[in-house]
Amino acid sequence: MGESFYSDAVTVVFGKGRFVMDFKKTAPRIDRLKDEQSQTLVTEHNPVILRPQAAKMMLKILENNVSKYEEKFGEIEIPEITEKKDINERSEANTETHNYIG
Numbered sequence: 001m002g003e004s005f006y007s008d009a010v011t012v013v014f015g016k017g018r019f020v021m022d023f024k025k026t027a028p029r030i031d032r033l034k035d036e037q038s039q040t041l042v043t044e045h046n047p048v049i050l051r052p053q054a055a056k057m058m059l060k061i062l063e064n065n066v067s068k069y070e071e072k073f074g075e076i077e078i079p080e081i082t083e084k085k086d087i088n089e090r091s092e093a094n095t096e097t098h099n100y101i102g
Contacts, residue, residue: 019055
């Protein structure tokens with residue numbers, strides 16, 4: 001079995017025969033050279049490629065489980081995205097990019 005991967009963001013793009021969910025984890029890295037120190041953000045990617053049918057099944061499974069989660073623990077609040085307008089404009093300009101979380 002593969003390693004678990006914590007993701008703090010996901011981008012979803014699609015083409016005619018597939019959906020690509022790119023799960024990302026961003027973490028700081030401290031580099032030291034002699035007496036100097038610099039910080040770099042490092043992003044790891046774990047893309048998942050699904051057929052459209054599998055993506056739709058995954059959507060139904062997630063909807064069902066989120067509903068059960070909220071029944072047990074309360075509503076999941078989604079913070080307001082200040083860049084939502086920019087995301088939608090990019091989605092309309094490039095019909096292959098439709099969702100970004102994180």
